[in-house]
Amino acid sequence: MNNFSIEKLYEMARQLRRDVIKMLTISKSGHSGGPIGLAEIFSALYFKILNIDPKNPQWSDRDYFFLSAGHLAPVWYAALARAGYFPLDELKTLRKIHTRLQGHPAPAHTHGLPGIEVASGSLGQGLSIAVGCALGIRLDAKKSRVYVLLGDGELDEGQIWEAAMTAAHHKVSNLTAIVDRNDCQIDNYTHVVMHLEPLTDKWKAFGWNVIECNGHSIEEFLNAVEKSKQCVDKPSVIIAKTFMGNNVSFMHNDYKWHGVPPNEEQAKQALSELPPTSFGDFIKFDWENN
Amino acid sequence: MAKYKLKEMKATRLGFGEALVEIGHQNPNLVVIGADVTGSVRTDLFKNAFPERFFSVGIAEQDMIGTAAGLAVAGKIPVASTYGEFATGRPYDQIRQSVAYSKLNVKICASHCGITVGPDGATHQALEDIALMRVLPNMVVLSPSDYIETKKMIKAVINYNGPAYVRFFRDNTPVFNDENTPFEIGKSIQLIDGSDVTIIACGLQVWEAILAEEELSAQGVSVRVINMHTIKPIDKNAIIKAAKETGAIVTAEDHQIHGGLGSAVAEVLTQNYPVPQEFVAIKDKFGESGNGMELMKLYGISKDGIVDAVKKVLKRKLVEKMELKYEK
Numbered sequence: 272m273n274n275f276s277i278e279k280l281y282e283m284a285r286q287l288r289r290d291v292i293k294m295l296t297i298s299k300s301g302h303s304g305g306p307i308g309l310a311e312i313f314s315a316l317y318f319k320i321l322n323i324d325p326k327n328p329q330w331s332d333r334d335y336f337f338l339s340a341g342h343l344a345p346v347w348y349a350a351l352a353r354a355g356y357f358p359l360d361e362l363k364t365l366r367k368i369h370t371r372l373q374g375h376p377a378p379a380h381t382h383g384l385p386g387i388e389v390a391s392g393s394l395g396q397g398l399s400i401a402v403g404c405a406l407g408i409r410l411d412a413k414k415s416r417v418y419v420l421l422g423d424g425e426l427d428e429g430q431i432w433e434a435a436m437t438a439a440h441h442k443v444s445n446l447t448a449i450v451d452r453n454d455c456q457i458d459n460y461t462h463v464v465m466h467l468e469p470l471t472d473k474w475k476a477f478g479w480n481v482i483e484c485n486g487h488s489i490e491e492f493l494n495a496v497e498k499s500k501q502c503v504d505k506p507s508v509i510i511a512k513t514f515m516g517n518n519v520s521f522m523h524n525d526y527k528w529h530g531v532p533p534n535e536e537q538a539k540q541a542l543s544e545l546p547p548t549s550f551g552d553f554i555k556f557d558w559e560n561n
Numbered sequence: 562m563a564k565y566k567l568k569e570m571k572a573t574r575l576g577f578g579e580a581l582v583e584i585g586h587q588n589p590n591l592v593v594i595g596a597d598v599t600g601s602v603r604t605d606l607f608k609n610a611f612p613e614r615f616f617s618v619g620i621a622e623q624d625m626i627g628t629a630a631g632l633a634v635a636g637k638i639p640v641a642s643t644y645g646e647f648a649t650g651r652p653y654d655q656i657r658q659s660v661a662y663s664k665l666n667v668k669i670c671a672s673h674c675g676i677t678v679g680p681d682g683a684t685h686q687a688l689e690d691i692a693l694m695r696v697l698p699n700m701v702v703l704s705p706s707d708y709i710e711t712k713k714m715i716k717a718v719i720n721y722n723g724p725a726y727v728r729f730f731r732d733n734t735p736v737f738n739d740e741n742t743p744f745e746i747g748k749s750i751q752l753i754d755g756s757d758v759t760i761i762a763c764g765l766q767v768w769e770a771i772l773a774e775e776e777l778s779a780q781g782v783s784v785r786v787i788n789m790h791t792i793k794p795i796d797k798n799a800i801i802k803a804a805k806e807t808g809a810i811v812t813a814e815d816h817q818i819h820g821g822l823g824s825a826v827a828e829v830l831t832q833n834y835p836v837p838q839e840f841v842a843i844k845d846k847f848g849e850s851g852n853g854m855e856l857m858k859l860y861g862i863s864k865d866g867i868v869d870a871v872k873k874v875l876k877r878k879l880v881e882k883m884e885l886k887y888e889k
Contacts, residue, residue: 331636335634335635337631377662377663378663378664380664381662381663381664388634388663389630389631389634389659389663389665390658390659390662390663391658392658393654393657393658395623396623396627396630396654396655396658396659397627398627399623399624399626399627399628399630399631399655399659400627400628400630400631400634400659401631402624402627402628402631403594403616403627403628403629403630403631403632403633403634403635403639404631404632404634404635405631405635406616406628406631406632406635407592407631407632407634407635407636407637408635410592410613410614410635410637411635411636429623430621430623430624430627430655433618433619433621433623433624434624434627434628436619436621436624437616437618437619437621437624437628440617440619441616
C-alpha cells in the first residue's frame with residue numbers, strides 16, 4: 272500500500288491527467304472529460320486509500336475496487352500502471368488490437384488487466400457487484416473494504432436503485448460508493464437528460480449514509496472516506512462534486528468532451544496547462560521538444 | 562413395456578433444493594441469492610438450513626445477478642435462482658457482462674422452465690432460455706430429466722469452476738434415472754440402444770422419448786434414446802456416432818424450435834455428418850394457460866409428437882436412400 276503525502280497525491284493527479292491526454296492522443300478514440308475530472312479521486316484511491324498489493328493482485332485480504340462506469344477506464348488504467356499492476360509502457364496500447372487495455376475494462380483472466388475484478392461498460396451494474404462482494408467478505412469476517420465508483424449519469428439505471436435497497440437492507444457497512452457528480456453525460460448535462468436531484472435526499476431515503484465533498488480536493492475526499500469507514504450500520508455513499516475535464520481549460524465542464532479524444536493541437540494545449548511531474552511521462556511525443 | 566420403470570412422481574425443483582442443502586453442509590462457500598419466490602424454486606430449504614448464507618435481493622433479478630457476481634469475486638460459489646424467464650431474459654445484459662464475459666463462478670439455476678409451467682401462461686413460460694444462454698461464450702447450459710438427475714447435476718455444477726445455467730421444471734414428473742449412473746457435464750447418456758433412428762432429448766422430453774420408444778419398438782422400429790442433459794458443451798461424439806449408426810435424428814425439448822437443443826444438434830450434424838433431422842419443439846409461438854401435460858400434447862412435444870417426428874424422419878431417410886440408389 273502506498274502512503275503518499277497530500278502534495279505528492281496532487282502531483283500524481285496531475286500526472287494521471289497527463290497520462291490520460293497522451294493515451295487518448297495515441298488511441299485517437301476514447302473518453303476524455305470524465306477521466307480527466309477524476310484524477311484526484313484515483314490518485315487518492317491508489318496511492319493512499321486502497322489496501323492492495325499490485326504485485327499480488329489476487330491477495331485475499333485486499334480491498335476491492337470496482338469501476339461501474341466502465342468508460343472512465345483511461346484514468347483507471349493510468350492509476351493501475353502507476354501503482355505497479357502492469358508496465359507503464361503498455362499505456363500506449365489503449366484500445367489497439369491485442370491490448371489488455373480494452374476500450375472498456377475487462378479482468379486479467381479474460382483478456383484484460385490485473386487489478387480489474389469484473390468487466391464493466393454496460394452501465395448500472397457495478398453497485399450490485401460491490402454489494403455482493405461486500406456481503407462475501409463480511410461472511411468471511413475479513414477487514415477488507417469495498418469501493419465502487421459510479422458515474423452520475425449512470426444513476427438513471429434502475430439496477431443502481433435495486434442495489435441501493437439491497438445494500439441498506441443487509442446493512443452492508445463495509446462498502447463505500449463514490450458518485451462522480453459532474454452533471455455531465457454524453458448527450459447533455461444530467462439535469463437536462465434526466466433530473467437526479469435531490470440526489471442526497473434520494474440516497475438518504477434509500478437508507479444510506481451520505482457524505483458530500485469536493486471531488487477535486489484530496490483533503491476533503493480523504494476525509495469523506497474516513498467518515499464512511501466510521502459508519503457501522505449503513506452503506507456509505509460519497510457524492511463527489513467534480514467538473515468534467517477539470518484543469519484542462521477547453522474541456523472544463525463541457526459534456527461534449529464525454530466521449531471524444533483530443534487531437535494533437537488540443538493535446539499540446541492540455542499538456543501546456545499540466546506541467547510535467549517528477550513521476551515522468553510514459554511517452555514523449557516528437558513535438559514536445561519544441 | 563417401457564425400458565425404464567417409473568419409480569415415482571417428484572419435481573426437479575425439489576431435487577435442486579435438496580441438493581443445495583446437501584452441498585451446503587459440505588461446502589461453506591456455497592451461498593444462495595433469492596429474488597422472492599424462494600418457496601417456489603425451493604431455495605427455501607437452503608435459506609432455512611443456512612440463513613447466514615442466504616441473501617434476499619427482493620424482486621430484482623438484475624441486482625440478483627450482479628450480487629452473485631460480486632459474491633463470486635469474493636471467492637464464494639453463488640447460486641442465483643428464480644423462474645426461468647426472469648433468470649435469463651430479464652437480466653440478460655447483466656449475465657452477459659458481469660458473469661459470462663467476466664468468467665465468474667456464478668450458477669444461474671432456473672425453475673419453472675418450459676411450457677409445463679402451465680396455468681400461469683405465456684409470461685411465465687421460459688421457452689427461449691436455452692437459446693439465450695447457449696449463445697453466450699463461457700456459459701455452460703444443462704437441463705435435468707428428473708429429480709434424481711437434478712441432484713447429480715447440481716453437485717457437478719457446483720464442483721465445476723465457471724459460469725453455468727441449469728434449467729429445470731415446476732411439475733411433479735416421472736422419476737426413472739438410476740441413482741448409480743455417473744453424471745459428467747458434457748457427457749450424454751445413452752438410455753436405450755437402437756439402429757433405425759436416434760431420439761436426442763433433454764429435460765422432461767427424455768421420459769417422453771422413453772415412452773415413444775416403447776410404442777415404436779412394438780411396431781418394429783429400433784430406436785436409440787440419448788439423454789442430452791448438457792446442451793453446451795454438447796456431446797458431439799455421441800451425436801456423430803448416432804448419425805453414422807442410425808442415419809436419422811429426432812430432437813425433443815420443451816423450448817422454442819429456434820436456438821435450443823435441436824439447433825445445437827443440427828449445428829453438429831451439418832458440420833460433421835448431415836442426416837435427416839426432425840425437431841420436436843415449440844414452433845415459434847408463445848404458450849398459453851392449461852395444465853402441463855395438456856400443453857405438452859397441444860404443442861406437440863409429448864410422446865405422440867415424438868412418435869410422429871420419428872415416422873417423418875424415417876420416411877425422409879428412406880427417400881434419401883432411394884434417391885441415392887437412383888443416382889447410382
